[in-house]
Structures are given as C-alpha cells and as structure tokens.
Amino acid sequence: MIGVELSKMFRRPRTWATIAVLNALPVLVAVLLQLTDLAPRPGEGPPFLSAVLTNGQLFPLAALAIVLPLFLPIAVAVVSGDAVAGEAQAGTLRYLLARPAGRTRLLVAKLVAVLAFVLVTVVVVAVVGYLVGTLLFDAQPVTSGTSGAGTSMSGTPLTPEELARRTLLAIGYVAVSMLGVAAFGLFFSTLTDSPLAAALGALAVLVTSSLLFTLDAASPIAPYLPTRYWLAFVDLFRDPVLWRDVVRGLALQGVYVGVLLTAAWANFATKDVTS
Amino acid sequence: MAARGYGRARRWSVVVALVAVLASLPALVGALPADDADVGAAELRAAVLASGGVGFSGYAVSAGGLALPVGDQLPAVADLLSDRSLLRVWWRGPDEHRVDVVSAAGxxxxxxxxxxxxxxxxxxxxxxxxxxxxxxLPAPPDLVPASLGRRLLSEAADDELSRIGARRVAGRDALGLRLVPAAPAASVARVDVWADAATGLPLAVEVVAVEEVGGDASLPALDTRFLDLDLTVPPAGVIAFTPPADARVGTGEDPAGLLREAADRELSPVRLPVELAGLGRRDVAGAPAAVGLYGSGVTLLAVAPVPGRLAAGLRSTLTAAPDAVTDELGTRVAAGPLGLMLVEPPRSGAYVLTGTVTLDALADAAAALPGMTS
Structure with missing residues (x-):
C-alpha cells in the first residue's frame, strides 16, 4: 500500500508543480543577487545569503533559509492536508477502505508518502540551490586553513568535508522540521472532508506559533511551539557545533509527530466514512 | 455500534494519556527538589570568590532591563545591558576563556x-x-553568571549577606546567597547569587533595584543564569583564536587610556569632597585622577567634571528621557539601579554623576559639589 501511495504522490503533476514553484523564489533571488551584486548586510535577511556572493556553494543553505519560513510549510501543509481529505472529497476514500488493508495501514502509507514529499522537496531545493549557486557565483575551491567558504560562524576554518557534512546535516534538519507541519496536516485531514480546510488548519497552527514566538508574554510556552527551533540549523555552522537547540528541535518534532499521528489514528480508525 | 464507540473511546484515551504524560514532564523535571547544604553565608561567599579557577563550559542566558541613555554612543554596551543575550562560555581560568554571544544568524x-x-x-x-x-567597558564575559556573581560579592560585608535556601539551576544544586547593601544611598535592593554546592561557582545572579527607581522584585534589573553547565575543563583549542585570512583585523582602543588622555586634556582638576551622599572616596586602578570615585560593593558613585560642550550634548540626551527629573540641582535619570545626573553649577564647570545610587542620593551628592554650596 505504501508503494501505491508513493507512486500516486509522485506521478501527480501537482506534486512536481509545487516543487517547481518552491524553487522559483530562491532562483529569482540568486539571479537578482548576481545582476545587482547587492547582498544583504551580514546578519540581515535570511541566514547565509550575505555569504553567497563570495561562495556559491553556500547557496543551498540560503535557498532553504529563504523557503523555510513560509513557502516550504505551505507546500507541506497543502500536500499533507490533501492526504486523506482529498480522497474523501474526490469520493475515493471508501473504495480505498474497501481494500482489506485496514485504516491504520492506509494512514501509515499516507504518512510515508507525505514524508517522502518533504524529503524530496528539501533535497530538490538544496540541489537546485547548489547548481544555481555554483553556476552564478564564484565557487571557491575550499582548502583547509584558508577562509571564505571554509569559515564557521565562530571564525574557525572548516575543511571542505566538514562543510559538506554540516550542509547535509542542515538539509536533514530542515526536512525533520517539516514533519511537525506534515503531522498537523495529516491529523486535520482525518477530521474534515475538505483538503483546503485541513491545509489552512495546519497553516493556522504555524502562523499562531510564529506569532507567539515573537511575543514576550508567551515566553513560558515558547519552547513547545512547533516553529521554535526551525532556524536551529544555523547552529550547525558554529564551532564547536551548538547542539542544544538542534537536539531540542528534533525531539520536539518527534513529540508532535507522535502525538498527532496517535490522534489521527484514534480519529480515523473508527470514523464514519461516507464519501 | 457500541463496540465501535468503545474502541473509539479507548483510542482517544490513549491520546489523552500520551499528551498528559508529555505535558507534565517539564513540570516534573522542574519540580525536582534541590539539596540544601549547611553552609553559612560568609563561608559560601568565600567559596564563590575562590571559584575563579574552576574550569567549565556552559550555555547561559542573560536578561537586562537597563535602558541606558547611551544607545547611540555605545550601542554594544546598551544592547548587552538591556536585551536578552545568549552566551556560550568556555572557561579555563580568569586569563583564558571564551564567551560567544549567539544570535539567530550570527x-x-x-x-x-x-x-x-x-x-x-x-x-x-x-x-x-x-x-x-x-x-x-562592559563586555559579554562580564555577564557570565560566574564572573558577575564573584564581582558583585567581592566587596560584600558579612552583615550584608544571608542564606536563602537552595534551588536547581542548570540541573545542579545551587545554594542561595542574598546581598542587601547596607548603604542608605544604594539603588540595588538586593543581589541574589545561586552558587554551585560542589564548587562555589555562581550559576545564577539576579539584581533587583529598589522601588524608588522602578525596581520590582518579580522583574530583576539584571538576571543571568546558566541553562547548561559541564564542569569539565574545556580544551585550550576551543578558546584559542586565529583570525581567518579574509577577516578585517584591527586593534581595539584602550578605553582607560582614552579616558585618562581625555581627562588630562579636557578636565580641570577640581577638589572633590572626601565623602558624597554618605559614601567615602576610594581609589580605582586605571581611573583618571580628575574623576572622583565613591562607595564600595554594589553601591558606587563616580563624579567627573565635564567641559561645557560635552555637558550640552548630555543635557539634551538626558532631558529627552521620559522619566528625567530636572530641578535647580540639575537633570537626573535612572535606568534601573543605575542613576545618571548632570549638574551645572552657576559659577563653575559642569559635573556628571553616575552610579548605583538612588536619585535622592544623586541629588544629595550634587548639592555637596564645589560651586553648588554658597
């Protein structure tokens, strides 16, 4: 059943259209940067964007930082919100459930498909970012002991292997950060027959979380907000790596995924399916 | 139908139980009791002052409410004392340590x-x-709880100190020590230092201002604490620094030297009283001779004669502050426990007074300055 859901997800033109649109913004930013040479001052704008002019190999990180606050979560919310509610709206859910596979397995298969979408999307954004970055900007041959690309935020040199390793970790971390969004989308998707309502529900949670995060009065609950540790991938480029927020971010996403999937299962396993 | 309803209730009870367990975990961990030890206040202070050589690495958060009216002139200092700073600390000793102020993207x-x-x-x-x-000037290492705690307790008298139980800070038992300054001029109501029971290392420091200057016991003027602490000595390689090849490398100014130079050039020596606002005069190494320093411990007052054009700039900055008080003695303003006053006597040059004293004490001191008494 997982294979069926995966092939359904990636055979849909809509999936690839979403990924393509998601890549458009970083590419546009890269082209504008290349044409104008006007990088934001360091410390302003998305992380790493200021460093891209001197080293295009950092553009995957800048590209992820550009889509992370809004576009990536929107895409994940839309796809995950569609998972069950989309079938219900199209009237295909009861045929799916007529198969002897069981509802829990269908939920797991839907989840795996959404996770695959998250992973593929993040990797595609990073790969396109790398290609665009190295094509449009100087790609410095990074060697140990010199600076530029190979400098951590703490001012220490990083070897090319180390830089590549940390970039891969950052890509993985961004993918995991999106799992909470996917779990919210999937849970709401089992509550309603409208994929739009489910996606908007997930987005409402994210907007609420981002808003509360900026509010001092909400600081007691800040560590539990789903978006709290999203930008912690920046900490992977400090030296020594600051694992505190990264580890907390992973654990928090794990908790949200666990709780919401249990809730989705509790609701969906005995839900009256009428469409 | 009933069986399905039963299954549904069972499933949801699993969800509710899971959420309840997860939601109560932080509260349970936070409620872990701290072990108090039978250590006297003077003994604990001695342990704190002796902790400078304890090696550690840690992660601390410092929150300051000192809105200094120097945001334009000294932005780094103003940010450090008025904002929430996240500090990563590696400490091998007073002469070998590293403190990183970590922000979201830098x-x-x-x-x-x-x-x-x-x-x-x-x-x-x-x-x-x-x-x-x-x-x-104040720098990030000064806000590390360990350094700040030692500094604030360094001149405390035994009768100003008391024990205030224990609590857990950064997962360790921390013994509480309260300093209530004896000087009537003090603008600091109290300083609470929570020191590690095993090493004496201060793990958290809270400075609360007196109510007259807007102090509020629930909202310390300065609050710095460790969130994580590891008491193994960090490797020297983490602390050593070599500038990257493409970095702009510069030499920093020596603020004390600049201050002395400016003081010698600009300030005419004035005979300042031996006592102001009940605080005795003291000597501080590196301070210019024209500047008078008074008080001890956490109650300090500095008086500097300033040239006229500097006074004019300062007057406009101070009068622009919303809670500035102006009367015949001069203009004074408090930023938490820190007071600042400009005094312009009719027949002589102007003075700047600043320190951790109340606005009333600043007024007393101003009235006793040469040129004011007639």
Whole structure:
C-alpha cells in the first residue's frame, strides 16, 4: 500500500508543480543577487545569503533559509492536508477502505508518502540551490586553513568535508522540521472532508506559533511551539557545533509527530466514512 | 455500534494519556527538589570568590532591563545591558576563556588569553585585538553568571549577606546567597547569587533595584543564569583564536587610556569632597585622577567634571528621557539601579554623576559639589 501511495504522490503533476514553484523564489533571488551584486548586510535577511556572493556553494543553505519560513510549510501543509481529505472529497476514500488493508495501514502509507514529499522537496531545493549557486557565483575551491567558504560562524576554518557534512546535516534538519507541519496536516485531514480546510488548519497552527514566538508574554510556552527551533540549523555552522537547540528541535518534532499521528489514528480508525 | 464507540473511546484515551504524560514532564523535571547544604553565608561567599579557577563550559542566558541613555554612543554596551543575550562560555581560568554571544544568524566571540582579547564579529567578519586594561567597558564575559556573581560579592560585608535556601539551576544544586547593601544611598535592593554546592561557582545572579527607581522584585534589573553547565575543563583549542585570512583585523582602543588622555586634556582638576551622599572616596586602578570615585560593593558613585560642550550634548540626551527629573540641582535619570545626573553649577564647570545610587542620593551628592554650596 505504501508503494501505491508513493507512486500516486509522485506521478501527480501537482506534486512536481509545487516543487517547481518552491524553487522559483530562491532562483529569482540568486539571479537578482548576481545582476545587482547587492547582498544583504551580514546578519540581515535570511541566514547565509550575505555569504553567497563570495561562495556559491553556500547557496543551498540560503535557498532553504529563504523557503523555510513560509513557502516550504505551505507546500507541506497543502500536500499533507490533501492526504486523506482529498480522497474523501474526490469520493475515493471508501473504495480505498474497501481494500482489506485496514485504516491504520492506509494512514501509515499516507504518512510515508507525505514524508517522502518533504524529503524530496528539501533535497530538490538544496540541489537546485547548489547548481544555481555554483553556476552564478564564484565557487571557491575550499582548502583547509584558508577562509571564505571554509569559515564557521565562530571564525574557525572548516575543511571542505566538514562543510559538506554540516550542509547535509542542515538539509536533514530542515526536512525533520517539516514533519511537525506534515503531522498537523495529516491529523486535520482525518477530521474534515475538505483538503483546503485541513491545509489552512495546519497553516493556522504555524502562523499562531510564529506569532507567539515573537511575543514576550508567551515566553513560558515558547519552547513547545512547533516553529521554535526551525532556524536551529544555523547552529550547525558554529564551532564547536551548538547542539542544544538542534537536539531540542528534533525531539520536539518527534513529540508532535507522535502525538498527532496517535490522534489521527484514534480519529480515523473508527470514523464514519461516507464519501 | 457500541463496540465501535468503545474502541473509539479507548483510542482517544490513549491520546489523552500520551499528551498528559508529555505535558507534565517539564513540570516534573522542574519540580525536582534541590539539596540544601549547611553552609553559612560568609563561608559560601568565600567559596564563590575562590571559584575563579574552576574550569567549565556552559550555555547561559542573560536578561537586562537597563535602558541606558547611551544607545547611540555605545550601542554594544546598551544592547548587552538591556536585551536578552545568549552566551556560550568556555572557561579555563580568569586569563583564558571564551564567551560567544549567539544570535539567530550570527555571533560575537570574545576570546581572552594572557596577552589580551580577540573579539570576533561574524556579521562584519572583523577580528579585533585588545590589550589587557584595568578599566574596560562592559563586555559579554562580564555577564557570565560566574564572573558577575564573584564581582558583585567581592566587596560584600558579612552583615550584608544571608542564606536563602537552595534551588536547581542548570540541573545542579545551587545554594542561595542574598546581598542587601547596607548603604542608605544604594539603588540595588538586593543581589541574589545561586552558587554551585560542589564548587562555589555562581550559576545564577539576579539584581533587583529598589522601588524608588522602578525596581520590582518579580522583574530583576539584571538576571543571568546558566541553562547548561559541564564542569569539565574545556580544551585550550576551543578558546584559542586565529583570525581567518579574509577577516578585517584591527586593534581595539584602550578605553582607560582614552579616558585618562581625555581627562588630562579636557578636565580641570577640581577638589572633590572626601565623602558624597554618605559614601567615602576610594581609589580605582586605571581611573583618571580628575574623576572622583565613591562607595564600595554594589553601591558606587563616580563624579567627573565635564567641559561645557560635552555637558550640552548630555543635557539634551538626558532631558529627552521620559522619566528625567530636572530641578535647580540639575537633570537626573535612572535606568534601573543605575542613576545618571548632570549638574551645572552657576559659577563653575559642569559635573556628571553616575552610579548605583538612588536619585535622592544623586541629588544629595550634587548639592555637596564645589560651586553648588554658597
């Protein structure tokens, strides 16, 4: 059943259209940067964007930082919100459930498909970012002991292997950060027959979380907000790596995924399916 | 139908139980009791002062409510004392440590070694070397709970100190020590230092201002604490710093030298009283002779004669502050426990008074300055 859901997800033109649109913004930013040479001052704008002019190999990180606050979560919310509610709206859910596979397995298969979408999307954004970055900007041959690309935020040199390793970790971390969004989308998707309502529900949670995060009065609950540790991938480029927020971010996403999937299962396993 | 309803209720009860367990975990961990030890206040203070050589690495958060009216002139200092700063600390000793101020997309690292200080700013890719100086502007290492706690307790008298139980800080048992300054002029109501039971290392420090200057026991003027602490000595390689090849490398100014130079050039020596606002005069290494320093412990007052054009600039800054008080003595303003006053006597040059004293004490001191008494 997982294979069926995966092939359904990636055979849909809509999936690839979403990924393509998601890549458009970083590419546009890269082209504008290349044409104008006007990088934001360091410390302003998305992380790493200021460093891209001197080293295009950092553009995957800048590209992820550009889509992370809004576009990536929107895409994940839309796809995950569609998972069950989309079938219900199209009237295909009861045929799916007529198969002897069981509802829990269908939920797991839907989840795996959404996770695959998250992973593929993040990797595609990073790969396109790398290609665009190295094509449009100087790609410095990074060697140990010199600076530029190979400098951590703490001012220490990083070897090319180390830089590549940390970039891969950052890509993985961004993918995991999106799992909470996917779990919210999937849970709401089992509550309603409208994929739009489910996606908007997930987005409402994210907007609420981002808003509360900026509010001092909400600081007691800040560590539990789903978006709290999203930008912690920046900490992977400090030296020594600051694992505190990264580890907390992973654990928090794990908790949200666990709780919401249990809730989705509790609701969906005995839900009256009428469409 | 009933069986399905039963299954549904069972499933949801699993969800509710899961959420309840997860939601109560932080509260349970936070409620772990701290072990108090039978240590007297004077003994605990001695342990705190002896903790400078304890090696550790940690992660601390410092929140300051000192809105200094110097945001334009000294932005770094103003940010440090008025904002929430996240500090990563590696400490091998007073002459070998590193403190990084971590922000969402950048960091400022202060690397201290025996020969001076490297300050690395990621945002501007600049590395600045500063020679050791007796008198410096506030810097991130000063806000590390361990250093701040030692500094604030260094001149405390035994009768100003009391024990206030124990609590857990950064997962360790911390013994509480309260300092209530005896001087009537003090603008600091109390300083609470929570020191590690095993090593004496201060783990959290809270400074609360007196109510007259807007102090509020629930909202310390300065609150700095460790969130994580590891008491193993960090490797020297983490603290050492070599500027990256493409960094802009500069040499930092020596603020004490500049201050002395400016004082010698600009300030005419004035005979200042031996006592102001009940605080005795004292000597501080590196301070210019024209500046008078008074008080001890956490109750300090500095008086400096200033040239007229400087006074004019300061007057406009101070009068622009919303809660500034202006009367025949001059203009005074409080930023939490820190008071600042400009005095312009009719027949002589102007003075600036600043320190951790109340606005009333500033007024008393101003009235006793040469040129004011007639």
């Amino acid at each position: 960091e400022t690292g202060v690397h201290v070694d025996a020969g001076g200080t490297w300050t690395w700013e990621y945002e501007s890719a600049t590395a600045t070397r500063t020679a050791p100086a007796a008198l410096t």
